[in-house]
Structures are given as structure tokens and as C-alpha cells.
Amino acid sequence: xxxxxxxxxxxxxxxxxxxxxxxxxxxxxxxxxxxxxxxxxxxxxxxxxxxxxxxxxxxxxxxxxxxxxxxxxxxxxxxxxxxxxxxxxxxxxxxxxxxxxxxxxxxxxxxxxxxxxxxxxxxxxxxxxxxxxxxxxxxxxxxxxxxxxxxxxxxxxxxxxxxxxxxxxxxxxxxxxxxxxxxxxxxxxxxxxxxxxxxxxxxxxxxxxxxxxxxxxxxxxxxxxxxxxxxxxxxxxxxxxxxxxxxxxxxxxxxxxxxxxxxxxxxxxxxxxxxxxxxxxxxxxxxxxxxxxxxxxxxxxxxxxxxxxxxx
Amino acid sequence: xxxxxxxxxxxxxxxxxxxxxxxxxxxxxxxxxxxxxxxxxxxxxxxxxxxxxxxxxxxxxxxxxxxxxxxxxxxxxxxxxxxxxxxxxxxxxxxxxxxxxxxxxxxxxxxxxxxxxxxxxxxxxxxxxxxxxxxxxxxxxxxxxxxxxxxxxxxxxxxxxxxxxxxxxxxxxxxxxxxxxxxxxxxxxxxxxxxxxxxxxxxxxxxxxxxxxxxxxxxxxxxxxxxxxxxxxxxxxxxxxxxxxxxxxxxxxxxxxxxxxxxxxxxxxxxxxxxxxxxxxxxxxxxxxxxxxxxxxxxxxxxxxxxxxxxxxxxxxxxxxxxxxxxxxxxxxxxxxxxxxxxxxxxxxxxxxxxxxxxxxxx
Numbered sequence: 258x259x260x261x262x263x264x265x266x267x268x269x270x271x272x273x274x275x276x277x278x279x280x281x282x283x284x285x286x287x288x289x290x291x292x293x294x295x296x297x298x299x300x301x302x303x304x305x306x307x308x309x310x311x312x313x314x315x316x317x318x319x320x321x322x323x324x325x326x327x328x329x330x331x332x333x334x335x336x337x338x339x340x341x342x343x344x345x346x347x348x349x350x351x352x353x354x355x356x357x358x359x360x361x362x363x364x365x366x367x368x369x370x371x372x373x374x375x376x377x378x379x380x381x382x383x384x385x386x387x388x389x390x391x392x393x394x395x396x397x398x399x400x401x402x403x404x405x406x407x408x409x410x411x412x413x414x415x416x417x418x419x420x421x422x423x424x425x426x427x428x429x430x431x432x433x434x435x436x437x438x439x440x441x442x443x444x445x446x447x448x449x450x451x452x453x454x455x456x457x458x459x460x461x462x463x464x465x466x467x468x469x470x471x472x473x474x475x476x477x478x479x480x481x482x483x484x485x486x487x488x489x490x491x492x493x494x495x496x497x498x499x500x501x502x503x504x505x506x507x508x509x510x511x512x513x514x515x516x517x518x519x520x521x522x523x524x525x526x527x528x529x530x531x532x533x534x535x536x537x538x539x540x541x542x543x544x545x546x547x548x549x550x551x552x553x554x555x556x557x558x559x560x561x562x563x564x565x566x567x568x569x
Numbered sequence: 570x571x572x573x574x575x576x577x578x579x580x581x582x583x584x585x586x587x588x589x590x591x592x593x594x595x596x597x598x599x600x601x602x603x604x605x606x607x608x609x610x611x612x613x614x615x616x617x618x619x620x621x622x623x624x625x626x627x628x629x630x631x632x633x634x635x636x637x638x639x640x641x642x643x644x645x646x647x648x649x650x651x652x653x654x655x656x657x658x659x660x661x662x663x664x665x666x667x668x669x670x671x672x673x674x675x676x677x678x679x680x681x682x683x684x685x686x687x688x689x690x691x692x693x694x695x696x697x698x699x700x701x702x703x704x705x706x707x708x709x710x711x712x713x714x715x716x717x718x719x720x721x722x723x724x725x726x727x728x729x730x731x732x733x734x735x736x737x738x739x740x741x742x743x744x745x746x747x748x749x750x751x752x753x754x755x756x757x758x759x760x761x762x763x764x765x766x767x768x769x770x771x772x773x774x775x776x777x778x779x780x781x782x783x784x785x786x787x788x789x790x791x792x793x794x795x796x797x798x799x800x801x802x803x804x805x806x807x808x809x810x811x812x813x814x815x816x817x818x819x820x821x822x823x824x825x826x827x828x829x830x831x832x833x834x835x836x837x838x839x840x841x842x843x844x845x846x847x848x849x850x851x852x853x854x855x856x857x858x859x860x861x862x863x864x865x866x867x868x869x870x871x872x873x874x875x876x877x878x879x880x881x882x883x884x885x886x887x888x889x890x891x892x893x894x895x896x897x898x899x900x901x902x903x904x905x906x907x908x909x910x911x912x913x914x915x916x917x918x919x920x921x922x923x924x925x926x927x928x929x930x931x932x
Contacts, residue, residue: 302709304651304713348907348910348911348914352914352915353914353918354910354914355862357649357651357862358862358906359907359910361651361858362859362907363903365855365899366899366902366903366907367903368899369897369899369900369903370900373597373601373894373897376894377602378601487717490717493713497714531725533721533724533725533728534721534725536717536721537717537718537721537722540714540715540718541718543714544700544715547700547710547711548700552704552705556710560707561707
């Protein structure tokens with residue numbers, strides 16, 4: 258029994274497709290989680306990230322359907338994500354409507370709208386062409402997964418460091434973090450708290466929209482309303498798991514994507530395993546990590562607390 | 570500003586934003602080559618007018634209202650519980666497990682079933698309570714994450730006969746469903762004017778009144794609201810945030826679990842036909858949360874909101890016959906919620922601006 262288990266794990270870990278699938282999911286999560294991380298650092302818990310991904314994916318395929326160009330698809334994806342971000346940001350941080358109502362509603366709305374439009378339009382797309390980075394792609398097992406990907410994948414290598422730089426090394430990032438940690442003080446020192454929060458949500462819409470479109474062109478190039486299937490929530494879990502640091506968040510993305518592709522490969526190789534446990538794993542691990550490290554790693558102090566001047 | 574002018578402002582704002590939402594939905598339908606008016610007719614027919622339909626709407630409204638009431642209680646204590654979908658599902662699963670384990674005569678079993686449902690939901694929510702008050706994990710995050718754990722846990726339970734799965738003779742091949750509840754163990758669904766709905770509708774209504782009363786008129790309710798408004802003042806006045814907060818979370822979960830059990834024992838064809846099926850919770854938890862938030866965390870307005878949402882859901886069944894994809898009802902629902910959020914926010918901002926203007930005048 259135990260031996261069986263180890264052979265199964267060995268088989269999975271030595272199959273290249275595990276790593277390729279893992280990189281695919283990790284990239285999707287990383288796109289979404291990067292933006293979500295920025296948003297959470299400004300003190301807003303943006304649960305419409307799921308809707309942003311889905312909207313980005315559908316807008317992406319729509320863009321391709323119209324123009325036959327992947328680039329246009331990606332641009333459409335960004336627009337799709339940012340449309341959702343606009344509603345979320347303007348309603349919850351300009352009109353001060355409850356951010357969870359707005360977020361939940363947007364998820365439902367996008368799910369319905371995208372399903373509706375998909376049946377009415379039935380857009381088609383093609384997979385993006387892969388670009389292999391010479392030499393590096395020949396690394397056994399992980400070479401193909403990290404350096405032989407459809408080209409939109411590589412945008413991530415730029416996006417993540419840029420996000421880090423924006424948040425930690427610019428004035429904008431400092432103000433954004435202040436809005437997330439102590440909005441009252443930030444407000445007194447002349448920072449428009451809600452404006453920074455809106456901008457951070459727009460940023461999340463940008464990265465998530467791009468991520469949704471990427472996923473579509475990298476994987477299946479066909480749309481149905483379950484393509485994202487809860488990955489947005491896993492991205493939120495990754496941010497929490499990472500203790501609100503970018504590198505921790507990325508580690509969470511890799512870990513959770515790994516669990517997912519591990520499970521897919523197990524099934525692909527014909528092993529039986531408790532799939533429910535593996536699917537619940539990201540959430541269980543995140544809850545466990547929060548419970549253990551809660552006293553040491555703390556969320557941005559004003560996370561999910563709306564800021565209205567004069568109210569605490 | 571006079572009272573009348575204020576009321577007019579409210580009504581005008583609501584009318585305007587709902588009109589904009591419906592107009593947007595109609596534009597979406599028309600732009601994709603459908604007709605809008607038949608969709609509206611189908612929605613109204615399917616939710617109220619056609620024979621036997623308003624009973625179905627009430628049957629859906631009951632669990633929505635129950636979930637919303639629990640949310641009202643926990644949010645009054647200043648806690649953000651967004652995990653009702655999971656609490657509802659766990660409640661239903663626990664109810665199913667113990668109902669078949671214990672058996673017993675009809676009415677008694679129904680009561681037990683509902684009780685275990687509430688207990689299951691409360692236990693699931695209490696995990697978040699424990700994490701919140703013992704480890705300091707924000708309940709927003711843990712309740713949300715536990716939804717997905719609950720989905721998988723119940724999915725796992727439905728794979729094993731010693732947990733929830735029915736034996737092979739009483740289910741279709743490879744169908745992962747639970748045993749069907751025996752006829753005399755179900756919640757009665759009396760027929761009124763050709764409409765049948767479970768008597769949990771009355772229970773939910775009574776509970777709405779009870780929750781409104783308890784929150785507004787009892788010491789316990791007062792302390793809970795105090796905790797929500799100003800935790801520090803509450804602490805000084807001797808209201809333990811741990812005791813009251815954890816209780817409020819547990820009660821919120823209990824309501825969701827009760828809703829789940831009631832859906833199982835009285836939901837009929839709307840909810841799995843007296844079986845626990847994969848995806849049993851079917852977004853009732855999420856929608857119930859929306860109902861509560863839309864009613865701005867008050868028990869009685871939640872009754873109205875629950876009925877409207879149930880109507881949209883029930884009416885969706887009739888939309889397909891108009892040739893327009895029935896998913897449009899999700900869109901209508903989403904747009905309506907967003908529209909209903911606008912007026913309170915606008916009034917709030919305006920009031921502040923007026924107050925500020927008045928204050929500067931006085932100086």
C-alpha cells in the first residue's frame with residue numbers, strides 16, 4: 258500500500274506533463290494573485306477577482322474572434338478585467354457600497370453574462386504559439402514547463418518584479434500600503450485613501466484580465482463558463498497563505514498549482530486517490546498557515562474595513 | 570429637509586437605478602438579437618402568475634430568508650461571515666447523516682433532522698469563531714475559505730456508503746446521491762390554491778419577526794449591536810467580544826444549516842427531490858448572503874428581498890421558452906443588486922456633504 262503510494266508519487270514527479278500543467282496553473286494563479294496582493298495591501302479584499310479572471314478570459318477570446326490576433330485578445334482581456342474592476346472600485350470605494358456585496362454580485366453577474374454571451378456568439382480561438390528559450394528549455398523535467406511556454410507566459414517574468422517595485426519602491430506604493438495599514442493617518446497626511454484603493458483594484462483588474470486571457474490562449478483556446486472554476490478564490494488563498502508578501506504569495510501559487518497538477522497527473526496515470534482532499538488542500542493549507550502564523554504574520558491592519566472619513 | 574422631500578428623493582433614486590439596470594439588461598438581450606419584453610413576461614409568469622408558481626417561489630424564498638437572518642445576526646455583532654454556502658451544505662449533510670442513522674417516527678425525525686442541520690451549520694461556523702477568537706484569524710477569510718473545504722468534504726461524503734451515499738439498489742448507476750427521504754419524514758407541503766410549499770415558509774417568517782424583536786428589544790440584542798457599533802465601549806460595559814462574537818457566528822451558521830436541512834426535507838423538486846445530491850447548496854448560501862446585505866442587515870426588509878430573489882430564480886425556468894438563453898436571469902439579478910446598492914450610498918454621501926456645508930455655514 259505504502260509502496261504503491263511512493264511509486265505513484267515517483268511516477269507523477271518524473272512525468273514532464275506534471276510540470277507543464279503545474280506551470281500553466283501557477284501562471285494563472287500568479288497573474289491573479291499579483292493583482293490581488295496589491296489590492297489587499299491597500300486594504301481592500303477584492304473577491305471579484307474570480308469574476309475578473311472569467312471576464313478577462315471571455316473578453317480575450319472575443320478579441321481573438323474579432324481580429325484573429327492573440328495580442329488583440331490579450332488587450333481585450335485586460336479591458337474585460339478592468340471593466341469589472343471599475344464597477345468594484347467605483348461602487349465600493351467611491352460610493353462606499355459594501356465591498357463583499359459588490360464582489361459577490363460581480364462574480365454572479367460575470368458568470369451569467371459570459372455564459373449568456375458565449376451561447377449567443379460562440380467565439381473561437383487558437384492556442385498561442387510557444388516560444389522556446391534556447392538552452393534553458395533543455396533542462397530535464399522543468400525546462401519545458403518554465404522556458405517552452407506560449408509566449409504570453411513570459412509577461413509574468415516582467416509583471417511580478419514590476420509589481421514588487423511599484424509597491425515597495427515608489428511613493429505610490431508607500432501611500433497604497435499606508436492606506437491599507439492606517440487609513441486615518443494616511444488621510445491626515447494628505448493621501449486620498451479611497452483613490453489609492455480604487456487604483457489598486459484597477460491594477461488587480463489589469464493583471465487578472467491579462468491572466469484570464471493568457472490561460473485561455475495557453476491551454477484550451479475554447480471557452481466555457483467553467484474555465485476559471487474557482488481559481489480566483491485559490492488566488493485569494495495564495496495571497497493569504499503568503500502572509501501578504503509577494504514572494505510568499507508566489508510560493509502559494511506554485512504550491513497550490515502543484516497540488517492541482519499533481520492530482521491531474523495521478524488521474525492521468527490511472528492512480529486512484531482522494532481527489533477531494535487534494536482539491537481542498539489549498540484552502541486547508543491556507544487556514545492552517547493562518548492559524549499557526551496568525552500572531553506573527555498579520556494582514557494589513559485595515560484589510561476589508563471600508564474607509565469613510567470621520568468614521569472608524 | 571422635510572420628511573416628504575426626503576421620501577421623494579429615496580423613491581426617485583430607487584426608481585431611477587432599477588430602471589437603469591433593467592434598461593441595461595434589455596440592451597444586452599436586444600443587442601444579441603433577442604426580444605426583451607417576452608423575457609420580462611416569462612419572468613413574471615414563471616415566478617408568480619402561472620399556476621402553481623408562487624408556491625415554488627415561496628419554497629425557494631424560505632431558505633434564502635433563513636440564511637439571511639443568520640447573516641443579519643452575525644453582522645450585527647460586527648463580524649463579516651461570508652461562508653453561508655458552506656455552512657448550509659454542512660448543515661444539510663449532517664442532517665442527512667443523522668436522519669438516516671437515527672430513523673424514528675415521522676414528525677420526531679423531522680424535528681431531529683432540522684436540529685442536526687442547525688447544529689452542523691453552527692459547528693462549521695464555529696471553526697471560524699474558534700480561529701478568530703483564539704488565533705486571531707480574520708473571520709472574513711476563514712469563513713470564505715471554509716466554503717470550498719465544505720464543498721469537497723460533502724463531495725467526499727457522497728462517495729462512501731458509510732457516510733452519505735445511498736446503497737446501489739436505490740440510486741441510478743454511478744449517481745453519487747444520498748438515500749431519498751421517506752415520505753413520512755418529510756416536511757409537510759400543504760396545497761393552497763393549487764400552490765404547494767413547505768411549512769418552513771411560516772417558520773422562516775416567524776423567525777424573521779423573532780430576530781427583529783430580539784435585536785431591537787432585548788438586552789442580548791442590545792449588547793450584540795453595541796459590540797458591532799463600538800467594540801471598545803462594549804468591552805468596557807462588560808460585553809465579552811469573545812462570548813458574544815463566537816455566539817453570533819455560531820447562530821449565523823445555525824441558521825444557514827437549518828436552511829440546508831429544510832431544503833433537504835421540504836425542498837422537493839427545487840432542491841434535489843429529498844436527496845442530497847452533488848452541488849446541493851446550489852448558490853442558496855451566496856444568494857442568502859446577498860439578500861441580507863441588500864436588506865442592509867435588517868430582518869424584516871430581508872423578507873422582501875428574499876422573495877424578489879426567489880422570484881428571479883424560479884422565473885428563470887420560464888425564460889428558456891422565449892428563445893433567449895435563461896442565463897440572462899443571472900445578469901438581471903446581478904444588475905438589480907448593483908442598482909439597489911446605489912441609492913443608499915448616494916444618499917449617505919449627500920447627507921454628509923449637506924452636513925458639512927451646514928457646519929461651515931455656522932462657523
